[in-house]
Amino acid sequence: MKIFLTRSIFAAAALLMAFPLARPACAQTASPGSPVDSAYAAILTNAKVVKTLEDIKADDARTFAEQKRITEIPAPPYKEKIRAEYYLKRFHELGFKDASIDSEGNVIGLRKGSGGGRPKLVVSAHLDTVFPEGTDVSVKEKDGVILAPGIGDDSRGLAALLSLIKSINANDVATVGDIMFVGTVGEEELGNLRGVKALFRDHGDIDGFISIDGLGITRVVNQATGSHRYEMIFRGPGGHSFQEFGLPSAIHAMGRAVAKISELQTPADPKTTFTVGTVAGGTSVNAIAAEARMAVDMRSDSTEELLKLEARLLDLVKQAVAEENARWKTDKMTVEIKLIGDRPAGIVAMDSPIVQATQRAVSVITRAPRVTFAGSSTDSNLAMSLGIPAVTIGGGGEGGNWHSRNEWYKPVDAYFGPQNALLTILMLTGLDGVTKPALAVRQGK
Numbered sequence: 001m002k003i004f005l006t007r008s009i010f011a012a013a014a015l016l017m018a019f020p021l022a023r024p025a026c027a028q029t030a031s032p033g034s035p036v037d038s039a040y041a042a043i044l045t046n047a048k049v050v051k052t053l054e055d056i057k058a059d060d061a062r063t064f065a066e067q068k069r070i071t072e073i074p075a076p077p078y079k080e081k082i083r084a085e086y087y088l089k090r091f092h093e094l095g096f097k098d099a100s101i102d103s104e105g106n107v108i109g110l111r112k113g114s115g116g117g118r119p120k121l122v123v124s125a126h127l128d129t130v131f132p133e134g135t136d137v138s139v140k141e142k143d144g145v146i147l148a149p150g151i152g153d154d155s156r157g158l159a160a161l162l163s164l165i166k167s168i169n170a171n172d173v174a175t176v177g178d179i180m181f182v183g184t185v186g187e188e189e190l191g192n193l194r195g196v197k198a199l200f201r202d203h204g205d206i207d208g209f210i211s212i213d214g215l216g217i218t219r220v221v222n223q224a225t226g227s228h229r230y231e232m233i234f235r236g237p238g239g240h241s242f243q244e245f246g247l248p249s250a251i252h253a254m255g256r257a258v259a260k261i262s263e264l265q266t267p268a269d270p271k272t273t274f275t276v277g278t279v280a281g282g283t284s285v286n287a288i289a290a291e292a293r294m295a296v297d298m299r300s301d302s303t304e305e306l307l308k309l310e311a312r313l314l315d316l317v318k319q320a321v322a323e324e325n326a327r328w329k330t331d332k333m334t335v336e337i338k339l340i341g342d343r344p345a346g347i348v349a350m351d352s353p354i355v356q357a358t359q360r361a362v363s364v365i366t367r368a369p370r371v372t373f374a375g376s377s378t379d380s381n382l383a384m385s386l387g388i389p390a391v392t393i394g395g396g397g398e399g400g401n402w403h404s405r406n407e408w409y410k411p412v413d414a415y416f417g418p419q420n421a422l423l424t425i426l427m428l429t430g431l432d433g434v435t436k437p438a439l440a441v442r443q444g445k
């Protein structure tokens, strides 16, 4: 006990030495006397918190082993079940006896605070990967780098979350607000955020949302890039290229559409983008194509701009079909337009407590004064679109080649991920008997 206290005080002093370094960054947007400000100093010097931070660091190698184990359990879109069951088992082992899998497939473990259930903060990572069934997900090591599909995205977030739970439970860290730990399904492309959509449908009392997704600690996501994706299928009668010349062509109609789309102009700020990602069609070189299809991706940091772009683009596609029909004096060419992806956009203000808390935590953990805030498309999109404070933070370490079979990971300062999450969470939920929650209870919910 004595040794523990001495070490803790020493570590607290070390953290306080980092504190002045962190200060200038905080001063950028700090509002003196805010709940985050008062919570920050009290939490950093709390012996239990310091010990928990140390335990997370000591747990680094085990967490990395866990990350590799999770990676080797396949979790294709809509087929996360086996990984979810493993994750639930780990929740049970770490002390969440009532943890369960909800009707959508999310793994949920509730850690109660002393405040009667509010504020309620969700801390999550996603279970699914982009890789289809049958993908070789075995972990390989080459020159100190780990290679495996999904090793970073989001096995790192899942492992960081478990390390965090293990350390706060082992140290009996008591919070005022409730923390709902969640392994979500359906974050990636095809899943269309089905996990978080169900979570917010079933739990109307969520006051804040954190997703651990991606790696870098100094890059924090406080903007949700919205996206709409379409598949467009052009259909006509088709026929022999010589005998039946004079019929409209599905490929020609699609070509007209692509040419028009490629000339679209969009704003740089808010960043708004488009691309025709894939095309396919036709059956042979000497046939007028009966069918052609393309997939189109549109994104924006602003819902308004996204909807404007979408309206223009869909209109151009219809014009292209009309022109192909007019060219051959027919009405036989049609287009079917199918929405295949829908992610809402949103933004969390820089002076919001969740952004302020994250900024302070990142500064003190990394001792880096600069924190970059950016837009991305993650589970936080849904919370942000509902007006619920949310951020996406990194799980720690370095990596790249996301969504490819050559995804790589290096555990450089990986423990920064769960440490950063710990401090952010405690500022928001409040440390029982020490600080008040900086996260506000949403009124009327």
Ligand SMILES: [Zn+2]
Pocket (backbone or CB within 6 Å): 126, 153, 154, 187, 213, 214
């Ligand atoms: Zn991800």
